[in-house]
Amino acid sequence: MQQVAADPSRTSADFLPLKGVDHIEFYVANAKQAAYFYRRGFGMALTAYCGPETGTRDRASYVVEQNQIRFVLTTPLNPESAMAGHILRHGDGVKNIALRVDDATAAYRETTQRGGRGVAPPVVSKDDGGEVCLAAIATYGDTIHTFVERHNYRGAFLPGFVEVPGPDRIAEPTGLRHVDHMVGNVGLGEMNKWVEFYERVMGFSLYQTFDDSDISTEYSSLMSKVVSNGSGWIKFPINEPASGRKKSQIEEYLDAYRGPGVQHIALATDDIVSTVTQLSQRGIDFLKVPKSYYDELPRRVGSIEEPLGQLAELGILVDRDQDGYMLQIFTQPVEDRPTLFFEVIERKGSRGFGKGNFKALFESIEREQARRGNL
Numbered sequence: 001m002q003q004v005a006a007d008p009s010r011t012s013a014d015f016l017p018l019k020g021v022d023h024i025e026f027y028v029a030n031a032k033q034a035a036y037f038y039r040r041g042f043g044m045a046l047t048a049y050c051g052p053e054t055g056t057r058d059r060a061s062y063v064v065e066q067n068q069i070r071f072v073l074t075t076p077l078n079p080e081s082a083m084a085g086h087i088l089r090h091g092d093g094v095k096n097i098a099l100r101v102d103d104a105t106a107a108y109r110e111t112t113q114r115g116g117r118g119v120a121p122p123v124v125s126k127d128d129g130g131e132v133c134l135a136a137i138a139t140y141g142d143t144i145h146t147f148v149e150r151h152n153y154r155g156a157f158l159p160g161f162v163e164v165p166g167p168d169r170i171a172e173p174t175g176l177r178h179v180d181h182m183v184g185n186v187g188l189g190e191m192n193k194w195v196e197f198y199e200r201v202m203g204f205s206l207y208q209t210f211d212d213s214d215i216s217t218e219y220s221s222l223m224s225k226v227v228s229n230g231s232g233w234i235k236f237p238i239n240e241p242a243s244g245r246k247k248s249q250i251e252e253y254l255d256a257y258r259g260p261g262v263q264h265i266a267l268a269t270d271d272i273v274s275t276v277t278q279l280s281q282r283g284i285d286f287l288k289v290p291k292s293y294y295d296e297l298p299r300r301v302g303s304i305e306e307p308l309g310q311l312a313e314l315g316i317l318v319d320r321d322q323d324g325y326m327l328q329i330f331t332q333p334v335e336d337r338p339t340l341f342f343e344v345i346e347r348k349g350s351r352g353f354g355k356g357n358f359k360a361l362f363e364s365i366e367r368e369q370a371r372r373g374n375l
């Protein structure tokens, strides 16, 4: 491995060493049914649960996992809670991008000292599995980041959760491995504010920039900047709408979600053809790509290992940059509101986000918007 001299401009990243995405928590109107969707549709295993049966009175949470991906699906059990208000306003969506740290108290102190808004000071909780320390700060919209310090916690998930017995886990893995990136949509003119938030408060640095000439169609466009943490493992693209002739997909999201929030979660696979074939068979709906896209593909990306016919059949997109190529595909929104969706991504050298696919993709998204009467 090549040794790279330390970049002095990056030393500020050291104040918040992140070990990865611990979990992603969704607030949903019916967690029992949402858990079934992720188990059946994505092949995730139900691993842990908390609710009235386990002594938690105000909510029920289902933990589903596949390899390094862990989602927590939480629903309120009474209408007075802030959680119920969150669902009334936003619909189902991502509440919490929880990040693993070695020291949650230090993470909370360092980020709030730099201007982060604290939403939960550090609290230690314990059970038979050991102890964890959790603290949380706010990010865009009503979204938060919880810092999760697990010590050597051996329980099912967090104190208060019970392990789901073997026969109820029903894992039918589809090859999804880890979270590649998570994208936030913010309001017009707010992208740089949130990029600056991640730089100043969390020690991230700017990774890539796309302006509206990169990402535009005749009707709509957006701007996007990608920030990443010190290790480069965590990447958060931040989108804002840019003016177009008609309503952009970012504006549609902001209207439907009633403000900023997580737009999509990209899940990495080592075999996108196999993963997408299985997800399709399980009823996950993907965006359609015009057939003409594949006529252009060989000229645009050169030779690739995957058979073009299979990619066209599944609607998988391909992009190439100086480091290699990548394959990606996007689901339809997974709620009735046109808000959160998923991306499945396989990287073959490329560290990009599919810039060359934006135009093809957006034309496809706009056809769906038109079908909903929002274009």
Ligand code: FE2
Residues within 6 Å of the ligand: 181, 183, 264, 266, 343, 353
């Ligand atoms: Fe993406």
